[in-house]
Amino acid sequence: MTSSEKPMTSSTRTIPVKIGDNLVIGGGNPIVVQTMCNTHTNDVGATVAQCRRLAAAGAQMIRITVPGQQDIEHIRVIRGKLRSEGILVPIVADIHFSSATAIGVAPHVEKVRINPGNFHKDHEEARRQFGRLLDVCREHGTAVRIGLNHGSLGSYITDLYGNGPDAMARAAMEWIEMCIEKDFLKVVVSLKASNTVVMTEAYRLLDGMMRERGFRFPMHLGVTEAGNGDSGRIKSCVGIAALLEEGIGDTVRVSLTEDPEAEIPVARYLAARYDGRTEFPALSGRELKMLDAACTWGPKLLRRQVDTIDDPTVDAYLADEIMQAARRRFYRPEYIACPGCGRTMYDLQGAFEKVKERTSHLKGLVIAVMGCIVNGPGEMADADWGYVGEGNGKVSIYKRHTPILRHVPEEEAVDRLLELIEKEA
Ligand code: SF4
Numbered sequence: 001m002t003s004s005e006k007p008m009t010s011s012t013r014t015i016p017v018k019i020g021d022n023l024v025i026g027g028g029n030p031i032v033v034q035t036m037c038n039t040h041t042n043d044v045g046a047t048v049a050q051c052r053r054l055a056a057a058g059a060q061m062i063r064i065t066v067p068g069q070q071d072i073e074h075i076r077v078i079r080g081k082l083r084s085e086g087i088l089v090p091i092v093a094d095i096h097f098s099s100a101t102a103i104g105v106a107p108h109v110e111k112v113r114i115n116p117g118n119f120h121k122d123h124e125e126a127r128r129q130f131g132r133l134l135d136v137c138r139e140h141g142t143a144v145r146i147g148l149n150h151g152s153l154g155s156y157i158t159d160l161y162g163n164g165p166d167a168m169a170r171a172a173m174e175w176i177e178m179c180i181e182k183d184f185l186k187v188v189v190s191l192k193a194s195n196t197v198v199m200t201e202a203y204r205l206l207d208g209m210m211r212e213r214g215f216r217f218p219m220h221l222g223v224t225e226a227g228n229g230d231s232g233r234i235k236s237c238v239g240i241a242a243l244l245e246e247g248i249g250d251t252v253r254v255s256l257t258e259d260p261e262a263e264i265p266v267a268r269y270l271a272a273r274y275d276g277r278t279e280f281p282a283l284s285g286r287e288l289k290m291l292d293a294a295c296t297w298g299p300k301l302l303r304r305q306v307d308t309i310d311d312p313t314v315d316a317y318l319a320d321e322i323m324q325a326a327r328r329r330f331y332r333p334e335y336i337a338c339p340g341c342g343r344t345m346y347d348l349q350g351a352f353e354k355v356k357e358r359t360s361h362l363k364g365l366v367i368a369v370m371g372c373i374v375n376g377p378g379e380m381a382d383a384d385w386g387y388v389g390e391g392n393g394k395v396s397i398y399k400r401h402t403p404i405l406r407h408v409p410e411e412e413a414v415d416r417l418l419e420l421i422e423k424e425a
Pocket of ligand 1: 338339341342343370371372373374375376379
């Protein structure tokens with residue numbers, strides 16, 4: 001009997017997925033904490049050093065971008081160096097668009113993250129290429145994450161189902177069906193969005209579809225492009241906590257536009273809280289109070305079980321931030337900023353701070369600051385304005401999904417963005 005004939009409806013647990021030799025995601029195991037390098041993958045020394053720090057901080061899985069086939073060898077060397085130092089943390093290759101790169105790197109990593117819909121414009125060809133990747137992954141024991149983000153679903157899906165949570169869940173379900181048909185069960189799924197309402201709804205819908213199908217694969221949770229500082233932490237906690245509270249989610253990544261080390265304490269806090277453990281990572285009293293309030297009130301606000309935060313220990317600033325993260329009241333502009341990765345060719349963190357400083361009065365707008373021109377524009381989803389680093393000291397400015405200015409020198413880019421916004425006002 002093949003796995004496609006085995007109904008699993010009796011179990012509410014997700015299918016356990018082994019990642020490498022020592023880690024299991026799902027199946028009732030503790031929530032796994034993961035992050036992603038923001039070093040350039042071809043800088044092997046810097047990437048190994050960052051992985052070392054991340055593993056020491058508590059990352060149980062580390063993702064590294066593989067921009068092209070030339071980086072497969074870098075990944076192989078990075079992983080080899082880590083293993084030779086006794087650092088066994090599984091490595092996840094992050095691939096965009098190229099199935100050849102995914103297939104080439106799959107034998108050298110524990111897991112590959114892809115959006116198969118982006119492999120090819122022709123959907124049938126994308127399916128064929130995904131099938132080939134699954135064959136290679138099976139041969140090498142490599143797991144796959146089907147990672148779909150709101151805003152980059154591709155026209156095949158948006159033409160069929162639109163661009164909302166339902167479209168995200170249905171798109172994922174098609175690839176999941178292919179895995180089931182091919183009897184490939186080392187699968188984890190993610191449906192990230194920067195909008196916490198869209199993100200939580202997409203995961204809930206997919207969870208329902210998988211339960212109905214009888215194959216409940218583990219879910220990787222994340223609020224993508226959450227930004228930085230307090231608001232990035234609060235937004236991540238609100239979206240992730242809402243799902244973990246409902247028993248959805250097996251591994252978490254808190255995406256911050258900061259050094260990835262900063263993500264780990266927040267992710268560890270979430271994992272401990274929803275695994276029912278009381279030991280927390282190094283968090284200050286202020287941070288702990290902030291995360292507690294976000295996890296306590298954010299899910300209730302998102303589900304519209306309450307309309308305000310009725311807690312004298314939550315001050316007005318924190319209440320405003322939680323309300324905005326749950327998209328119940330907007331007291332400042334909404335910022336979207338990717339965490340950056342090996343594709344980022346400029347000072348993303350500095351640019352994001354500059355944009356925030358100059359646009360803080362523009363309440364009601366959604367402003368995105370993205371790390372690369374390859375994926376940034378597609379991933380900005382519902383932004384009104386986008387500031388996208390091209391590399392070589394140049395920036396593109398987008399109005400929604402349309403580039404308005406290209407190749408703007410970085411020193412002038414925030415001024416140009418403000419001029420355009422003011423012209424529209
Ligand atoms: S949008 Fe940001 S995180 Fe995504 S690939 Fe580009 S630089 Fe990396």
